[in-house]
Every structure is written in structure tokens, then in C-alpha cells.
Amino acid sequence: MTPRSDTENRRTARAATRSGRVRRQLAAVVACGLLAVGCSKAGTAGTASDGSGGDAPVKVGLVYSKTGPLAAYGKQYIEGFRAGLDYATKGTGKVDGHRVELSVQDDAGDPAKAVSEAKDLIGKGCTILAGSTSSGVALQVAPVAAQNKVLFISGPAAADKITGLNRYTFRSGRQSYQDIRTAAAFIGRDANGSKVTVLAQDSAFGQANVAAVKAVLGKEGATVKSVLAPPSATDLTPFAKQAKSSKPDLLFVAWAGDTASALWTSLTQQDVFSSTKVVTGLDLAASYPLFGPAATRISFLNHYFDGAAQTDVERAMTDAVQKAGSTPDIFTPDGFTAAQMIVHAVQTAKGADDTSAMVKALEGWSFDGVKGRLTVRAEDHALLQPMFQVKLTGSDKSPKPAVVQTLPADEVAPPVAPMAG
Known part of the structure; x- marks a missing residue:
């Protein structure tokens, strides 16, 4: 599942002759997240906030x-x-x-x-x-x-x-491109003629994932469609059904936040994993058990996990x-x-x-x-920066991440963006 950010998940498609080709051609994006924790206005350095006693703070x-x-x-x-x-x-x-x-x-x-x-x-x-x-x-x-x-x-x-x-x-x-390029390296590059569906939230993060998948896989000949759910949606069954009905060779899931568990539950209930190749980003440690038996069937790209x-x-x-x-x-x-x-x-x-x-x-x-x-x-x-290709191993209730490969920074570097003002 993905985080954020900005998180992600992928599942759906039909397993056909193209499925093997799509496996190499996948792209995924991890989600992002947000920061939390309170802090007093002047506190981290443990000094006064008035600037007294030394150089300006x-x-x-x-x-x-x-x-x-x-x-x-x-x-x-x-x-x-x-x-x-x-x-x-x-x-x-x-x-x-x-x-x-x-x-x-x-x-x-x-x-x-x-x-x-x-x-x-x-x-x-x-x-x-x-x-x-x-x-x-x-x-x-x-x-x-x-x-x-x-x-x-x-x-x-x-x-x-x-x-x-x-x-x-x-x-x-x-950034999203680094996630996508990590996935592409994991799965391969023969996407020509393949159908890819991106399942994400209709937010800046989700839209960025759709754009990134189109930029990488679309340019390599894949047809990329998207199913976007409102960030406030809690009933995700309709969106899981839409993703499955699009009959993609690959379902790319990019998700972040509290509804991730509900999303994976909906995808499981719709039996998405039996008909498609799923690629997604590996999110925070607390999310690992949410994949259940499907965990070993997912190809994960990862920004970081403890010990990676x-x-x-x-x-x-x-x-x-x-x-x-x-x-x-x-x-x-x-x-x-x-x-x-x-x-x-x-x-x-x-x-x-x-x-x-x-x-x-x-x-x-x-x-x-x-x-x-x-x-x-x-x-x-x-x-x-380097990026990681990861698999989950162990029991369904307590899976553990393991690095499959570390991709060097230059292999996943995004194209140079023109600098605005």
C-alpha cells in the first residue's frame, strides 16, 4: 500500500498473455504523508527566543x-x-x-x-x-x-x-518520478500495447501519480487510465469496482492516509488480485499487515523502511x-x-x-x-537519492520487509525541470 507526502496500492486487471509483459512494465508511486507532533514556539534548541546572549537565533x-x-x-x-x-x-x-x-x-x-x-x-x-x-x-x-x-x-x-x-x-x-522509475526498473520496459489503470485519490498527490505513470509508461506505448476517488470518500467499493471493470493488464495503486485499510479491503472483496498484476509503494510499517495473503503477490517500490x-x-x-x-x-x-x-x-x-x-x-x-x-x-x-525495490516476507499478520535491490540515484533521477522564477 502506499503512503504521501502524499500511499498507494495496485490491483486489477485481467491475467492474459500481456500480463507477463505488463509485470515488467509497471510503474508505481508511493504515497506521501504529512507531519504531526506539537512543539512549543521556541524550544528545540533549548534556548531563549528573544535572541539574547550571543549571535542572532x-x-x-x-x-x-x-x-x-x-x-x-x-x-x-x-x-x-x-x-x-x-x-x-x-x-x-x-x-x-x-x-x-x-x-x-x-x-x-x-x-x-x-x-x-x-x-x-x-x-x-x-x-x-x-x-x-x-x-x-x-x-x-x-x-x-x-x-x-x-x-x-x-x-x-x-x-x-x-x-x-x-x-x-x-x-x-x-518525488513521484523516482517512484515510477523504481517500479519500471523492477518490472521491465515492454509496455507497448498494455493497459494500465491508476487507482488513486483525487488530490494533488493522486493526480501527480497519474501524470507520472503517463509520463513513463504512456510514452512507452501503454494506454493509461485513472480511477480517482474523493479524498473524503470512506466507501471505496464503487472505485474498486471501476478499477476492476476497466480490465487493465496492470493496476497501479497510489494511496495515502486513514482510508488505506478500507481500500485494500474493497479490492480484496472484489477479487481484484485474481485477475491482475498489482504494483504499489510500501507504506509505513503499521500498514504491512493490511495486505494479508496478497502481500507476497505484490511488487513493492519503497522510499524507506527501518533498516533499509x-x-x-x-x-x-x-x-x-x-x-x-x-x-x-x-x-x-x-x-x-x-x-x-x-x-x-x-x-x-x-x-x-x-x-x-x-x-x-x-x-x-x-x-x-x-x-x-x-x-x-x-x-x-x-x-x-537511492531508491529500494522491496518484498514482504513472513506471516500475514506480521510481514517483514526485505530489500530486493537498491537502485542508485542516477538510475532513478527525474528529468531536469525548468526552473520557474
Whole structure:
């Protein structure tokens, strides 16, 4: 199933002669999520908020979903951010003497609310914004950052449009194209003449998945259709029926949020798995049991799961998160990476007052992240990174993920996007 963001799931189609060909040609996209967890307005660095006693503080505004349909992902992001800030500042909460202060707001997944909160934070002196996991939120906050010339680092939001949106906008997570390219490498490239149906939510995230599948598989000769459900829908049976009735060779499921369980239940009840090849992204750990007996029949692409990377940075993140009483999950690295990027930008720019200097500091920067070597592409601010092909093994009630293959960053890199203003 997929997360978010922005989550996903795939099932339906007829098993015919083409089915084998479609298996190679699949593409999937993982969902994205949103951030949660409350935080006092001035607290992360453990220092006063009035700027007394030393260099001017670095004021960072995190706008994320403490509540709302994607709030489960928020906890992961904020825990990763705190661990990353501690790691990047070597436990001091300071960057070259500048105290890092967080002001955290709950957008509840509402873009209008997020925009209002972003403007309020900027008005209070925040020169750096971060936190968006919802694509809809990120796409609205990014223009605000550009208008006010502040640095914006989007989180798990997967929409490809965020890349190259403006010179002030970066991302600390992956994007839809990287998900799709991971799936294409897993399954193969002979899609000519195949029928693919994308089952997703009618949201920025879902629409981005449809666009990405069309961009990759459509250009290779596949006919791509979509079944989009309103994000507020709770009865998903009609949409499962529509997906099955389209009789695709491949069902690509991209889903995020609290209704994922209901979606997989509907797909199972409609007996989708008996007639199609399903590809989807592997979501947060709590979702693994929802696949039931179908888990071993699904091809998963994955942004991250606990233990996937086996890097020194991952071990540092894991230790910090576990000491805080939690466990890393799919979007924990996005928070960790955001903190690394912010600290590097401030350190190189010698403070947070010069946004242009912070932008230049991040453009072209390569560094060791949780997943391995990461690079901020200078031309459009895409975050180039490894991706994982994964399978689930073990019992239906307690399946465990295992890496089938790690794809290097250059193999899943999105095409360069033209940089807007």
C-alpha cells in the first residue's frame, strides 16, 4: 500500500498473455504523508527566543499536520527532524553560535490554513520554512516562500511539480518520478500495447501519480487510465469496482492516509488480485499487515523502511529516535534530511539572514544522508537519492520487509525541470 507526502496500492486487471509483459512494465508511486507532533514556539534548541546572549537565533518555521487525514506521518517527520538537528549540530542545537529555534504550526492538511500559518511565521521573523508532506500544501506554500524570499524545504510531498517550482524551494524527500522509475526498473520496459489503470485519490498527490505513470509508461506505448476517488470518500467499493471493470493488464495503486485499510479491503472483496498484476509503494510499517495473503503477490517500490539503507547516518538516526522512545519509519529520513539541509545552508551562509546565500549553499550540495549519498541538483533542486525495490516476507499478520535491490540515484533521477522564477 502506499503512503504521501502524499500511499498507494495496485490491483486489477485481467491475467492474459500481456500480463507477463505488463509485470515488467509497471510503474508505481508511493504515497506521501504529512507531519504531526506539537512543539512549543521556541524550544528545540533549548534556548531563549528573544535572541539574547550571543549571535542572532535562526528562526525556523515548521508547518505540518499534527491533525488531519495524514497526521500519522507527521510523527515520523518531526522525530526525524529533531534527530537530524541534533546530529547536524553535534548535540548543541546551534549552528556556528546561532541558536536554532522552531516555531511549529498544525496545517491539518489544509492548504489555505498552511498558507496563512506560513505568512504568520514569516511575519514573526522566520527566514526558513519546512514541513510540508502533503503535495497540495507544498504547492501552495512554495509560492509564498518565493514572494517573501525565504528558504522553503518541502518534506515528503511527492508531486513532481515541486521540483523547479522556484529558486527558493527545495525538497528533503523523494518525488513521484523516482517512484515510477523504481517500479519500471523492477518490472521491465515492454509496455507497448498494455493497459494500465491508476487507482488513486483525487488530490494533488493522486493526480501527480497519474501524470507520472503517463509520463513513463504512456510514452512507452501503454494506454493509461485513472480511477480517482474523493479524498473524503470512506466507501471505496464503487472505485474498486471501476478499477476492476476497466480490465487493465496492470493496476497501479497510489494511496495515502486513514482510508488505506478500507481500500485494500474493497479490492480484496472484489477479487481484484485474481485477475491482475498489482504494483504499489510500501507504506509505513503499521500498514504491512493490511495486505494479508496478497502481500507476497505484490511488487513493492519503497522510499524507506527501518533498516533499509544500512548506512552510518541511518544508524545514528535510528539510535536517536529509539532513545526518544520511537522507531524510524518511511518518512523519518525526510525530517532528518531537512535538518541536515538547514544546518548546512545556515553554516555556509554564516547565518539565516541572506536567503540567496542559503540557496546557493544548497545548490549542487552532495552529502551522506540516511539512505546513502544524496545530491541537491543545482538546476532544479531535485533531491537525487537511492531508491529500494522491496518484498514482504513472513506471516500475514506480521510481514517483514526485505530489500530486493537498491537502485542508485542516477538510475532513478527525474528529468531536469525548468526552473520557474
